[in-house]
Amino acid sequence: MTPFQWFLSYLKKYRWYMITGLVLVVVTTVLALVSPYISGRIVDDVIQGGAYDLLLNLILALVAVTVLRSALRFTFLMLFETSSQGVLYSLREAVFKKFMKEDFDFYNRNRTGDLMSRQTGDMDAVRHFVSHVIYFSFENVLTFVMALVMIFTVNVKLAVCMLIVLPFTALITYCQSKEIKPTFEKVRRCFSSLNAFAQENISGNRVVKAFAKEDFETQKFDKENDAYRDAQIESSNVWRKYIPIFEIFSNLLTVVLMVVGGLMVIQKEMTMGQFVTVNGYLWMLNNPLRQFGWIINDAQRFFTSIEKIFSTYSVEPEIRELEVPLASERVTGTIKFENVYYYSYNDVILRDINFEVKPGQTVGIIGATGSGKSTLINLLCRFYDVTDGRITIGRVNVKNFDLHSLRGSIGIAMQDVFLFSDTIEGNIAYGNPECSFEEVEKAAKIANADDFIRKMPEGYDTIVGERGVGLSGGQRQRISLARALVKDPSILILDDTTSAIDMETESAIQSELKAVGKDRTVFIIAHRISSIMDADLILVLSNGRIVERGTHESLLAQRGYYYTVFNHQYGEFDEFRARRMEERGNRNGQK
Numbered sequence: 001m002t003p004f005q006w007f008l009s010y011l012k013k014y015r016w017y018m019i020t021g022l023v024l025v026v027v028t029t030v031l032a033l034v035s036p037y038i039s040g041r042i043v044d045d046v047i048q049g050g051a052y053d054l055l056l057n058l059i060l061a062l063v064a065v066t067v068l069r070s071a072l073r074f075t076f077l078m079l080f081e082t083s084s085q086g087v088l089y090s091l092r093e094a095v096f097k098k099f100m101k102e103d104f105d106f107y108n109r110n111r112t113g114d115l116m117s118r119q120t121g122d123m124d125a126v127r128h129f130v131s132h133v134i135y136f137s138f139e140n141v142l143t144f145v146m147a148l149v150m151i152f153t154v155n156v157k158l159a160v161c162m163l164i165v166l167p168f169t170a171l172i173t174y175c176q177s178k179e180i181k182p183t184f185e186k187v188r189r190c191f192s193s194l195n196a197f198a199q200e201n202i203s204g205n206r207v208v209k210a211f212a213k214e215d216f217e218t219q220k221f222d223k224e225n226d227a228y229r230d231a232q233i234e235s236s237n238v239w240r241k242y243i244p245i246f247e248i249f250s251n252l253l254t255v256v257l258m259v260v261g262g263l264m265v266i267q268k269e270m271t272m273g274q275f276v277t278v279n280g281y282l283w284m285l286n287n288p289l290r291q292f293g294w295i296i297n298d299a300q301r302f303f304t305s306i307e308k309i310f311s312t313y314s315v316e317p318e319i320r321e322l323e324v325p326l327a328s329e330r331v332t333g334t335i336k337f338e339n340v341y342y343y344s345y346n347d348v349i350l351r352d353i354n355f356e357v358k359p360g361q362t363v364g365i366i367g368a369t370g371s372g373k374s375t376l377i378n379l380l381c382r383f384y385d386v387t388d389g390r391i392t393i394g395r396v397n398v399k400n401f402d403l404h405s406l407r408g409s410i411g412i413a414m415q416d417v418f419l420f421s422d423t424i425e426g427n428i429a430y431g432n433p434e435c436s437f438e439e440v441e442k443a444a445k446i447a448n449a450d451d452f453i454r455k456m457p458e459g460y461d462t463i464v465g466e467r468g469v470g471l472s473g474g475q476r477q478r479i480s481l482a483r484a485l486v487k488d489p490s491i492l493i494l495d496d497t498t499s500a501i502d503m504e505t506e507s508a509i510q511s512e513l514k515a516v517g518k519d520r521t522v523f524i525i526a527h528r529i530s531s532i533m534d535a536d537l538i539l540v541l542s543n544g545r546i547v548e549r550g551t552h553e554s555l556l557a558q559r560g561y562y563y564t565v566f567n568h569q570y571g572e573f574d575e576f577r578a579r580r581m582e583e584r585g586n587r588n589g590q591k
């Protein structure tokens with residue numbers, strides 16, 4: 001499918017609007033031919049022929065035609081405007097839906113600002129094409145052809161003389177189209193880049209400020225701004241070159257009429273009235289010629305934009321579902337990683353990962369930064385697909401599940417917490433919008449967030465996120481944890497979720513987590529031993545491999561990486577550990 005065919009598939013829904021609109025364009029154009037005809041009759045019959053009683057009728061006809069034309073014009077303008085808004089609405093929706101379907105890789109490769117440009121500037125070029133360019137180009141071509149036909153009916157010889165401009169017009173049209181297209185591509189590229197730059201600097205403004213880089217960023221912005229302005233000027237230079245040529249052609253027609261037509265009137269080959277009529281039609285030849293340059297401009301702007309939108313739209317996500325995926329209310333069962341490898345651009349990120357977790361168990365994952373911890377759980381959630389090996393849940397390959405079922409059963413508190421510009425309640429309920437306030441509150445209590453939320457100016461109704469009040473890193477993490485919990489997931493993933501939370505609070509959260517969701521499999525990724533020491537299985541990752549595995553005690557006994565980390569953290573941890581050990585001893589004693 002070409003970008004244009006794709007666009008037509010959206011326009012199809014409005015075909016009757018478009019066809020009716022185009023028919024009305026034909027009618028108004030035909031009506032436009034009537035005025036010069038009546039003017040000619042006034043000169044020949046009334047002024048020169050003395051038939052004064054005809055004058056009133058002719059004037060009334062002239063007024064009636066003008067009123068009718070205006071009414072029809074209004075109607076077709078409305079039809080095209082309505083179609084353009086309709087097409088734009090569906091197109092924007094389709095592109096947004098596709099954005100929602102795209103995978104992590106797509107968002108890694110595309111800048112937010114670029115994607116925003118697809119939905120804004122490029123869409124506007126499409127709207128302009130449907131609401132204006134289609135009818136306007138049709139109207140102009142039609143006016144030109146009809147006026148020429150009418151001149152033929154008045155005087156063939158004069159009409160043939162006027163045809164002289166046509167081959168040149170065609171040639172210039174072709175040259176302008178070819179030359180202007182690349183300049184529009186550059187304009188769109190620069191616009192996207194400018195947008196992306198502005199977007200990054202606005203959302204990353206705190207970093208800019210922290211490093212006092214305002215001037216530096218402003219200079220960089222000026223460069224982007226210059227590039228965009230230069231691209232626009234380059235594009236205008238093209239039309240500035242061509243538009244006068246069309247202007248010359250249109251004036252040339254006036255010269256042809258004056259010289260050839262004048263001579264013919266003198267030689268009595270044509271009446272004065274016919275000369276006036278042709279002069280009336282002349283405007284209908286001139287004007288389209290003048291507009292051609294603009295039409296080509298707008299049309300090429302549209303083609304560039306629709307190509308850009310389509311090229312973004314047609315990227316297929318690499319994470320695909322089976323034709324008949326396995327849908328399940330709740331994906332549960334033993335999670336098994338079997339010989340899992342993951343490569344990204346030929347870099348081996350994970351290699352030979354094998355482990356198994358039963359429902360209800362907790363897995364702790366620890367390892368140096370960049371060792372592949374987040375990637376491991378990204379594979380489980382199918383944000384990326386394994387390159388080799390397989391991951392199963394309850395003996396079913398994760399690739400066989402319907403993505404909604406799979407991800408709907410996983411509650412994840414991601415490493416980079418993102419909160420929407422919404423109330424705290426809205427943010428927590430995000431994964432389960434139908435849940436009651438009590439459920440939100442319960443999740444917040446487990447995440448140890450209820451206390452601080454209640455102290456906020458408007459409690460659960462406080463707006464957070466981009467437009468909202470400031471939250472500390474640990475508060476954000478706890479809201480994100482509550483958001484993961486409110487889904488009551490069968491698999492809970494905490495990716496560095498407690499890194500900004502003090503040990504006491506973390507310990508309280510973990511006890512709460514243990515108390516609820518007995519059959520829930522929990523993955524805890526952490527750098528702090530205290531976060532994972534209670535896990536049933538602890539995996540130590542290094543350079544994408546599991547280098548050590550076992551329980552806290554067995555890993556300490558191995559005296560490897562885990563033991564070293566433990567000793568490093570020992571100082572700050574000592575007191576806390578002693579207390580926890582005591583608690584664990586008491587618990588074991590109770591059992």
Ligand code: ATP
Pocket residue numbers: 108344349367368369370371372373374375376415496
């Ligand atoms: P941290 O403790 O800092 O969160 P991590 O163990 O979670 O680290 P990962 O995020 O899993 O580390 O990254 C593992 C490796 O994979 C890193 O070397 C990183 O550069 C690389 N990596 C992560 N995401 C991608 C990606 N989208 N494309 C290419 N490489 C990636």
Ligand code: MG
Pocket residue numbers: 373374375415495496
């Ligand atoms: Mg990580």
